[in-house]
Amino acid sequence: MEIYAVKVLDISEKELHDVCLLIDKEKKGRIEKFINRKDKIRTLISEILLRTIIMEKFNINNNYTIIEKNQYGKPYLKCYPNFNFNISHSGDFVVCAIDDKPIGIDIEKIKNIEYKEIVKSFFSVNEFNYITKEQLNIQLSKFYEIWTLKESYIKCCGKGLSIPLKSFSIDIDRYQNIKVIINNEYKEYTFKRFDIEEGYKIAVCSLNKEIPNNITIINQKSLINDYCKIALE
Numbered sequence: 001m002e003i004y005a006v007k008v009l010d011i012s013e014k015e016l017h018d019v020c021l022l023i024d025k026e027k028k029g030r031i032e033k034f035i036n037r038k039d040k041i042r043t044l045i046s047e048i049l050l051r052t053i054i055m056e057k058f059n060i061n062n063n064y065t066i067i068e069k070n071q072y073g074k075p076y077l078k079c080y081p082n083f084n085f086n087i088s089h090s091g092d093f094v095v096c097a098i099d100d101k102p103i104g105i106d107i108e109k110i111k112n113i114e115y116k117e118i119v120k121s122f123f124s125v126n127e128f129n130y131i132t133k134e135q136l137n138i139q140l141s142k143f144y145e146i147w148t149l150k151e152s153y154i155k156c157c158g159k160g161l162s163i164p165l166k167s168f169s170i171d172i173d174r175y176q177n178i179k180v181i182i183n184n185e186y187k188e189y190t191f192k193r194f195d196i197e198e199g200y201k202i203a204v205c206s207l208n209k210e211i212p213n214n215i216t217i218i219n220q221k222s223l224i225n226d227y228c229k230i231a232l233e
Contacts (some may be wrong), residue, residue, distance in 0.1 A: 001099040001208060003215045005196055006223060008042050008092050015131035016040060019224060022062065023047050024233040042089045045220060048227040049096050050087060055230050058083075062231040074158040086120055086155050093196060095215070101207040104156030106148040110199050115143040123150075126181075141201070146170055148203035149191055153180050156189065156205040180205075 011019075027047050034040045054065050054077060066078040077083050085098045091109030117169045119128050123146065133141045149170045154163050169181045170191075178191035192211040194202040204211050 001097065001103065001206060001210070001212055003105070003194075003204065003212060004049060004053070004096045004098075004218055005215050006043055006045050006094045006147035006218045006220050008038070008089075008094060009220050011038075011041060011220075011224070013064065015224070016044065019044060019048065022069075022228060023051070037050040040122060042094055045089050045094045045223070046089055046096070049094060049218065049223060050085060050221060052227045052230065053085075053096065053098060061233075070163060072158060074155070074160065087223075088151075088155075091200065093203060095196075095199065097204055097206075099206055099208060102156050102158060103207075104152040104154065105202070106151035106155060107149075107196070107200060107202045108144050108148050110140065110144050110201065112140065115140060119143060122165040124166060124181075126169050126171060130172060139198040144201040145193065145203075147206070148201045149178065149193070152191065152203040153189060156207070 020031055023044070025041070030041050031043050034043065037049050050067070051062060051065055054060060055062060058080065067075050068078050069075050077085070082100050083098065084101060084103050085096060086103050086105045087094065087096045088105050088107045089095070090107045093107055095105055095107045097103045099104040119131055123131075127146050131139050131146060150165055150168075154160070154169065155169070157163055170180045171181050176214065179186045180189050180191075181187070188207065190206050190209055190211055192204050194204070194215060196202055197214060
């Protein structure tokens with residue numbers, strides 16, 4: 001298992017256009033539809049990060065790197081069933097986790113939102129208590145902690161919105177062990193939380209027993225240069 005992160009920086013309109021020429025038409029069309037410039041760049045960086053990882057690991061030509069989606073919309077690499085990946089982006093970061101078993105990763109930039117209504121509607125009683133037992137100035141952070149853990153689990157399962165947020169519960173005991181509970185039973189998933197920068201929460205969920213402690217930080221400029229070089233070979 002490996003976990004990667006890229007801090008997203010602005011790029012010129014020309015560079016954005018030129019790199020978009022080196023990705024598949026479907027993703028290029030999606031990027032062009034975005035109005036917000038940062039959404040364009042985040043989506044582009046997500047795409048080239050994944051493609052660079054794949055091309056370097058499997059020595060696959062960019063034109064033969066075919067990403068398809070399952071019936072729930074989770075992407076996978078065609079012809080490589082043992083290669084699992086998941087991508088998330090928020091704020092100034094794009095993150096990607098790869099593994100030989102199903103994997104889920106979620107990053108969220110902490111925003112000052114009305115979280116209590118979300119908790120009441122979509123979280124379990126235990127999750128509600130975990131958040132609201134804290135002092136008010138800590139509750140928002142705890143909300144995002146649970147939110148990213150829940151999202152990472154859903155993404156690991158690969159069934160998208162067909163899994164209701166309230167159908168399972170994240171349990172964090174006094175020793176900070178994290179488990180998922182469904183119908184009062186613990187399930188065999190491993191979780192880990194990461195701190196990448198103040199104001200962000202990251203969670204990873206895996207069917208493997210071990211999740212590494214480190215995130216590999218990749219420089220955006222180096223990523224773009226490497227991708228363009230490999231993609232044009």
